[in-house]
Amino acid sequence: MHSLYRLNSRRSLPYCTFNQGLSCLITNVRSNHGSSQRWIARQRSDPYVKHARLESYRCRSAFKLLQLNEKIYGGLFKPGDIVIDCGAAPGSWCQVASSLINSNDNNSNNQGLIIAFDLLNFAQLPGVSIHSGIDLNNWSECINLINQSISNHFINNNNRQLQDIQKLLPAVDVVLSDIAPNVTGIRDIDIPAMMKLAYNILRVTISVSKQGASFVIKLFESPEAEEFKQTVSQFYTFNSSKYSSFTRFIKPAASRKRII
Template structure:
């Protein structure tokens, strides 16, 4: 049997709306994108395969917001459907992105996008449109994601994908490109999985003067830069030192003194 038939039949047997559900399942199995209690925004959500999987993953304490140009029918299981809100709109339009922001009521934990363009059959055009949609999803993710949040987006492989990935890598702690087994064999689709949204006010390589305001359990001094904790070895509380940022995590970073080099 062709791979298409396998996942189509599997979706029918297990009650999912589309074979695409297994793409998100496999991506999540690979990188643990969605956790219990998360708020997830699903872009390009119709007919609802990814919504079903996301709602299962977030559990009763979580929330899933689905967006698509097409109407998304309610799920049959009320307990799962209660976790889902759907919006009809075009993610390339600012007003739709504003509606998503309002529905989220603040920052979210995960943004996923399976958006794809209407296919013309001309690959270069379809690939360019796919990349445009992925960038729209990325911009939405930057607006919505909390520090440490995760992002998944589909794009057709081709020109400028490496450049796009580099842009994503600037905003996240870790980025991986992969194609799940549930993708059709003939498809050129590629998924970027980005983990650990970086919202720090500093970047690797920055040089700045900081004051050590506390000392951590390991003995390193702690500076605060706009509320962001920066660990600095060989310093004591009250020191004012010049440092170079060496590593940045979602909620804290590490720096080395350069005033005594």
């Protein structure tokens, strides 16, 4: 499931508030059991796989983010945003975000930045700072790399001095996480592994997000996910009349049927 957070004001960490509420996007988890032939057949018949090829997206998951962005009031992205993509390989979410924040336009006066993390290596994308071989459970390393990348971005694009940049941190507008551990099909293994990632990514998000920032994270449907939502509510409070509830669960059309 993915969760969207919009920060309104910032107290001493880790306490923050939202101005437009929180939304959770339920995505689906495919078990690693079953025939590879069935998987190949499904890929061949999947309309989103075909559309991804036609539109030059690296993966069908691009359409989940596009659909989520359409469902969220005001959208997730704006030109010039700084975006963190956790579990970014092969890069389809980076492709979607870069087109919306101008990170791939070197001539833009409002050029955004994407900072991507994954254990795997993947091909470079314009406007994306890729950090491969990074374990997102090592949250302190991630925070340092994010702040370094942002500092370099400001220096290169705004001719700012390092001491001035420190005053602008935290500076992240959107944190995305489509990451999931390798699925075994065993609940007592998969759910704890997922929740460990979720809490560590939340620690990173709280540390690097500025006021008005958004947070989208994938979780497996489970009671533990509900507990995570309650934990998040300790960091963020709902104070907007634009949403009828603090949390929404959304299943985009591009999500596959949940197996485990």
